Amino acid sequence: MIELVTSAQMRAIETAAIESGAVRGLDLMERAAEGVVAALVTRWPGAERACVLCGPGNNGGDGFAVARLLAARGWTVRVLAAAGADRMPPDAVSNARAWTGPVAPLTAEALAEGPQADVYVDAVFGTGLSRPVTGELARVVAALARVSARVVAVDAPSGLCLDSGRSLIPGGIPARAALTVTFGWRKPGHVLAQGPELCGEMVTVDIGVAAWREAAGVTASLVTPDDPAFAQLDKTTAAHKFTHGHALILTGGMGRTGAARLSARAALRIGAGLVTLGAPGSAMMEVAAQITALMLRRIDSPEALAEALADTRITALCLGPGLGIERAAALLGALREGGVKPRPTVVDADALTALGPVSGALPEDWVLTPHGGEFARLFPDLAARLSAEPANGPAFSRLDAGRQAAARAGCVVVLKGPDTVIAAPDGRSSVHAASGAQAAPWLATAGSGDVLAGIITGLLARGVGSYAAACxxxxxxxxxxxxxxxGLIAEDLPEALPAVLRRVIGHPG
Ligand SMILES: NC(=O)C1=CN([C@@H]2O[C@H](COP(=O)(O)OP(=O)(O)OC[C@H]3O[C@@H](n4cnc5c(N)ncnc54)[C@H](OP(=O)(O)O)[C@@H]3O)[C@@H](O)[C@H]2O)[C@@H](O)CC1
Ligand SMILES: Nc1ncnc2c1ncn2[C@@H]1O[C@H](COP(=O)(O)OP(=O)(O)O)[C@@H](O)[C@H]1O
Ligand SMILES: [K+]
Known part of the structure; x- marks a missing residue:
């Protein structure tokens, strides 16, 4: 598990570490700067001229320390610093004083007109960015984006809100870094929204504060395959098909059954023991002609769904892909008012649209899987806060939105995107970051969401808890x-699951 730590949490951890007496702030700053230097000389082995941009806080203090360490290695270093180095926090002042070379004012003009450097060190703002960047420092950031692509960001590309991954530069964005070096843990802003694109390659440096992690509580983590839930994916030799549950996936009418068939195939591939497609009469022939290992049952009406669910061996449901909004609304009604025993249920696509704005708790074993547009229909106020220009830092984040949505809906919410947020009503939350080495841009293809709905449904059918199944x-x-x-198309995804499962479960054969 990789934990994410917010700016406030990072400050709490650093404070606890320093107050324990075991370490000084100045030592932490030195370790941070050493980490930046190690990462940048590894990335650019032939470089020898740096330009370091130092802001008014401890991020700027890191910058002064980096300048000193690079100069000690024989680099030619130019430092530009915000006015009033004496008013910086104490550790930053110490490092500003330890820098014996010249200091030019941190202005866009000084940056643009100075000698070209091999590497630019962006140490203007880090975790302390508390409000939108305007005036000269906004111009500096814009100029930095123009002077070079070889930017190493200290903790964050300056202007990026580390809690949300959103730009705090009105009408602008931070200068894109080729390399971002952060300290202790990645922050949500490194993996959410614009963060991955602006941070470039990420390096996390251990500055020796892990022992104080508890001081800050847990907020969110990254989804990684070392999570214990992955251990539940294997099948034991003694089990039979009913041990692995029975998923019922509802489909729409003739000509619109492809989406649910994709979901069903994925549910089967992820290991549900049995998967049945519930189709209206008009679609029975079409579905029957297209499926083999899947089963088919006629479900025309809410009553027929309630009747099907009298079979307690059905352990999970999926409503949404290709269902049509009217049919989705009717079938959802059966689940909420039909007197049927509740089942873990994935609510996706048309069923989300049929649901409309969520104002109160939904059944707790539902999993809502909206993309951004569907999320805006379910939670219009949260979506509005996500798209409004932030007036202050930290900006409202997709994690905030996912968490508030899950609390309101009383069930797990999966807010999909390259930075998928998974949140449970009890406050647990994770980010699945499809960026960097984990990038999956070919998922932006029609039908991939239907496959995700099917995978989650299959896991629910197998008895995996809803939050774990979503992650x-x-x-x-x-x-x-x-x-x-x-070249990926949605049909390929279920077929690729055996290879992925083999890797994750560790079966060699
Ligand atoms: N603590 C430690 O032990 C360690 C910390 N480390 C490093 O410290 C960094 C955090 O330092 P930090 O907390 O001083 O915040 P930082 O990002 O430098 O910015 C704060 C300054 O900017 C100002 N300011 C804010 N917004 C502004 C705006 N829009 N426009 C203009 N000004 C604005 C703000 O002013 P104020 O709000 O106080 O008026 C304040 O002066 C962290 O990212 C890491 O790099 C590492 O060395 C490891 C050990
Ligand atoms: N650029 C991307 N990188 C990684 N994942 C993506 C990207 N774009 C979309 N996805 C993922 O692909 C799926 C698309 O789902 P959805 O928008 O419901 O598509 P559809 O309705 O076509 O099935 C989601 O799981 C989303 O997280
Ligand atoms: K920075």
């Missing part, structure tokens, strides 16, 4: 996409 399913979905790579 695990999201990871497996992206891993399947990476396995196929360029």
């Amino acid at each position: 695990t399913g999201t990871w497996l979905h992206a891993a399947a996409a990476r396995h196929v790579g360029p």
Whole structure:
């Protein structure tokens, strides 16, 4: 598990470490700067001229320390610093004083007109960015984007909100870094929204504060395959098909059954023991002609669904892909008012649209899987906060939105995207970051969401808890996409699951 730590949490951890007496702030700053230098000389072995941009806080203090360490290695270093180095926090002042070379004012003009450097060190703002960047420092950031692509960001590309991954530069964005070096843990802003694109390659440096992690509580983590839930994916020799549950996936009418068939195939591939497609009469022939290992049952009406669900061996449901909004609304009604025993249920696509704005708690064993547009229909106020220009830092983030949505809906919410947020009503939350080495851009293809819905449904059918099923399913979905790579279409995803499962479960054969 990789934990994410917010700016406030990082400050709490650093404070606890310093107050323990075991370490000084100045030592932490030195370790941070050493980490930046190690990462940048590894990345650019032939470089020898740096330009270091130092802001008014401890991020700027890191910059002064980096300048000193590079100069000690024989680099030619130019330092530009915000006015009033004496008013910086104490550790930053110490490092500003330890820098014995010249200091030019941190202005766009000084940056643009100075001698060309091999590497630019962006140490203007880090975790302390508390409000939108305007005036000269906004111009500096814009100029930095123009002078070079070889930018190493200290903690963050300056102007990036580390809690949300959103730009705090009105009408602008931070200068894109080739390399970002952060300290202790990655922050949500490194993996959310614009963060991955602006941070470039990420390096996390251990500055020796892990022992104080507890001081800050847990907020969110990244979904990784070392999560214990992945251990539940294997099948034991003694089990039979009913041990692995029975998923019922509802489909729409004739000509619109492809989406649910994709979901069903994925549910089967992820290991549900049995998968039945519930089709209206008009679509029975079409579905029957297209399926083999899947089963088919006629479900025309809410009553027919309630009747099907009298079979307690059906352990999970999927409503949404290709269902049509009217049929989705009717079938959802059966689940909420039909007197049927509740089942873990994935609510996706048309069923989300049929649901409309969520104002109160939904059944707790539902999993909502909206993309951005569907999320805006379900939670219009949260979506509006996500798209409004932030007036202050930290900006409202997709994690905030996912968490508030899950609390309101009383069930797990999966807010999909390259930075998928998974949140449970009890406050647990994760980010699945399909960026960097985990990028899966070919998932942006029609039908890939239907496959995700099917994977999660299959896991629910197998008895995996809804939050774990959502996290695990999201990871497996992206891993399947990476396995196929360029040219991926949604049909490939279920077929790639065996190879991904073999890797994750560790079966050699
Ligand atoms: N603490 C430690 O032990 C360690 C910390 N480390 C490093 O410290 C960094 C955090 O340092 P930090 O907390 O001083 O915040 P930082 O990002 O430098 O910015 C704060 C300054 O900017 C100002 N300011 C804010 N917004 C602004 C705006 N829009 N426009 C203009 N000004 C604005 C703000 O002013 P104020 O809000 O106080 O008026 C304040 O002066 C962290 O990212 C890491 O690099 C490492 O060395 C490891 C050990
Ligand atoms: N650029 C991307 N990188 C990684 N994953 C992506 C990207 N674009 C979309 N996805 C993923 O692909 C799926 C698309 O789902 P959705 O928008 O519902 O598509 P559809 O309705 O076509 O099935 C989601 O799981 C989403 O997280
Ligand atoms: K920075």
